[in-house]
Amino acid sequence: MTSDDLELLYRAKLADFCRAATAIAGDAELGRDAVQDAFARAVRKRRRFRGDGPLEAWVWRIVVNAARDARRKRGVVAESVQTEAPDAPPGERLPLELLTERQREVLFLHYYADLDYATIAAALGISPGTVGATLSIARRTLRQALTQEVAR
Amino acid sequence: MTEAYLDELLDGLVPPPVVRADWADVLGRARRTRRGYAIVGAFAAALVMVPTAVALGGRIAGWFEGRPAPPAVRQDFVQFNAAMQRMSAYLAKSGFARKTPQAIAARAHGVLALRTADGPVYLWAAPRRGGGSCWLLQLGSLTNAACDQTWPSSERLTFSTFGGTLISGQFIYGQALGAAASVVVNLSDGETTKLPVVEGLFMGAFPKHVHPLEVAAYDASGKRLVAFGTLAGGTAQLSPAERRALSRVSTRGTPYPLPVGDPFVRHLIAGGYERTAVLLATRGGRNYFRLPLTNGRSAFGTGRVGLASGVGLIVGGGPARFPAVDNPLLDMSTVGATANKRTMRFLHVGGIAADGVARVVVKDREGRGLLWLPVRDNVYDSGTTRVPAGAVQLDAQDAKGRTVARVPR
Numbered sequence: 001m002t003s004d005d006l007e008l009l010y011r012a013k014l015a016d017f018c019r020a021a022t023a024i025a026g027d028a029e030l031g032r033d034a035v036q037d038a039f040a041r042a043v044r045k046r047r048r049f050r051g052d053g054p055l056e057a058w059v060w061r062i063v064v065n066a067a068r069d070a071r072r073k074r075g076v077v078a079e080s081v082q083t084e085a086p087d088a089p090p091g092e093r094l095p096l097e098l099l100t101e102r103q104r105e106v107l108f109l110h111y112y113a114d115l116d117y118a119t120i121a122a123a124l125g126i127s128p129g130t131v132g133a134t135l136s137i138a139r140r141t142l143r144q145a146l147t148q149e150v151a152r
Numbered sequence: 153m154t155e156a157y158l159d160e161l162l163d164g165l166v167p168p169p170v171v172r173a174d175w176a177d178v179l180g181r182a183r184r185t186r187r188g189y190a191i192v193g194a195f196a197a198a199l200v201m202v203p204t205a206v207a208l209g210g211r212i213a214g215w216f217e218g219r220p221a222p223p224a225v226r227q228d229f230v231q232f233n234a235a236m237q238r239m240s241a242y243l244a245k246s247g248f249a250r251k252t253p254q255a256i257a258a259r260a261h262g263v264l265a266l267r268t269a270d271g272p273v274y275l276w277a278a279p280r281r282g283g284g285s286c287w288l289l290q291l292g293s294l295t296n297a298a299c300d301q302t303w304p305s306s307e308r309l310t311f312s313t314f315g316g317t318l319i320s321g322q323f324i325y326g327q328a329l330g331a332a333a334s335v336v337v338n339l340s341d342g343e344t345t346k347l348p349v350v351e352g353l354f355m356g357a358f359p360k361h362v363h364p365l366e367v368a369a370y371d372a373s374g375k376r377l378v379a380f381g382t383l384a385g386g387t388a389q390l391s392p393a394e395r396r397a398l399s400r401v402s403t404r405g406t407p408y409p410l411p412v413g414d415p416f417v418r419h420l421i422a423g424g425y426e427r428t429a430v431l432l433a434t435r436g437g438r439n440y441f442r443l444p445l446t447n448g449r450s451a452f453g454t455g456r457v458g459l460a461s462g463v464g465l466i467v468g469g470g471p472a473r474f475p476a477v478d479n480p481l482l483d484m485s486t487v488g489a490t491a492n493k494r495t496m497r498f499l500h501v502g503g504i505a506a507d508g509v510a511r512v513v514v515k516d517r518e519g520r521g522l523l524w525l526p527v528r529d530n531v532y533d534s535g536t537t538r539v540p541a542g543a544v545q546l547d548a549q550d551a552k553g554r555t556v557a558r559v560p561r
Contacts, residue, residue, distance in 0.1 A: 003179075004334075004346065004348060007175050007348055008333050008334060008348065008372050009372065010173065010175060010178065011173050011175070011333055011348075011349075011350075011372065012333055012371075012372030012373075013372070014171050014173050015168060015169055015171055018169045018171045019166050019168060019169055022166050022169065023165070023166045028166075028169065032169075032171065036174070036177055036178055036181060037181060039178040040178050040179075040180075040181035040182040041182075043178060043179065043182040044182050094161045094162065094165055107162075108166075111159070111162050112162075112166060139158060142158055143158060146157070146158070146161075
């Protein structure tokens with residue numbers, strides 16, 4: 001694996017990396033910065049990539065770690081995400097604080113990066129079965145919370 | 153509560169970002185952490201430091217994407233614009249109404265840098281007025297500029313080669329749009345070079361004694377998008393006689409003294425052209441010429457019959473060899489915008505072809521043949537025949553019906 005392969009992946013999937021990293025870091029600037037840092041780390045450590053799995057999953061793992069680090073340094077809780085999008089009206093906010101960190105990350109990687117279970121599993125260091133179960137629980141939790149919100 | 157509603161909320165939480173790739177920043181961060189020094193802000197220093205050693209098919213290249221171009225390069229784009237405007241004026245006088253491209257020089261910026269035995273080679277880009285882009289290859293004081301022709305294909309691939317007596321190697325550079333992430337060049341010496349696509353542009357180097365057999369664009373997943381080759385199986389399948397036939401223009405023509413009193417002709421003579429051209433053929437009210445240069449090379453040209461200067465449009469004469477087995481067609485067609493101004497089409501088709509080209513087929517976007525033009529005396533011309541709407545491509549075919557060249561590449 002060379003820097004060329006990393007650059008091709010970077011250029012092809014940059015928007016996906018930034019979107020998911022923004023969700024995990026809780027801030028668009030932090031997310032973008034985390035992606036740049038993560039790819040810099042990948043360039044430095046590329047010889048450690050053993051090729052026993054997809055390159056993309058290996059890079060996603062680095063990106064997720066960088067986004068987590070960014071969020072922790074800032075002390076931001078990923079219950080809201082600061083982006084340039086208009087604020088959601090009351091009653092339509094996603095209660096992400098009800099989810100665990102792992103549930104949020106699985107949800108973000110599945111939804112924002114459109115990753116399959118195997119890649120998510122490799123990126124987060126869990127089994128594909130756990131990804132499916134975690135995703136299901138996360139969605140059910142959010143659905144129930146939003147249904148109760150509407151009912152009130 | 154539906155799944156769709158949940159998806160909608162997730163979508164609104166983090167909208168798809170509009171992000172600009174900055175690989176130079178990634179490489180800079182990688183180096184800073186490893187070596188613990190800061191990148192010098194000065195542009196000259198950045199050019200030296202930023203191009204990171206990345207092997208590309210045995211060649212060393214780097215990126216300096218997005219860095220503002222220095223004044224000298226912006227001035228090169230300004231001079232290119234002026235040359236284009238002069239060409240536009242000549243074309244108009246010659247009856248070839250064609251709007252030439254203009255680069256927005258103030259927004260010129262770096263795209264790629266390549267280290268070669270001849271020194272660093274830089275590829276600069278600038279937006280094209282009205283959309284698209286222009287680019288400029290720079291090796292020391294030598295520059296070569298071109299612009300996007302806004303051809304209709306969404307997966308377009310165009311390229312040029314650049315060399316010369318002062319350069320020990322050759323360069324290939326061009327544009328690969330659509331989803332193209334890399335370009336693979338198969339060379340006549342059996343080597344293959346993979347080049348990254350940055351801002352839709354690519355650049356690479358190869359030895360002087362070889363030439364590209366095929367240039368193909370691939371997306372990030374490795375899917376082959378579009379390719380241009382001299383022949384599907386490469387020119388190796390041609391017999392020596394067929395190769396020779398694609399490498400010569402044997403029509404002797406008749407001497408045609410140029411009107412030396414004409415300002416354009418005086419300009420040509422001052423630029424190294426002989427006073428006497430060779431009239432190859434007259435087709436559809438146009439004369440086609442070979443224009444000998446005092447340095448022994450030849451350019452080719454055309455002009456409407458009766459034009460005061462004789463010749464109005466000149467093509468070739470530069471380092472790109474014509475005729476050659478990988479370059480057997482010198483097209484001088486007139487193109488124009490369609491009614492909706494979004495795509496280009498051929499309005500008139502004409503040019504010079506090597507001996508080995510039997511016909512030129514005018515095709516539409518789907519590759520359907522619209523018009524078949526025989527090559528006689530090394531000239532093809534649509535004459536008074538109306539070029540059908542939707543004509544966007546020319547295929548040069550040999551006597552066996554094999555496509556040996558394509559326009560646009």
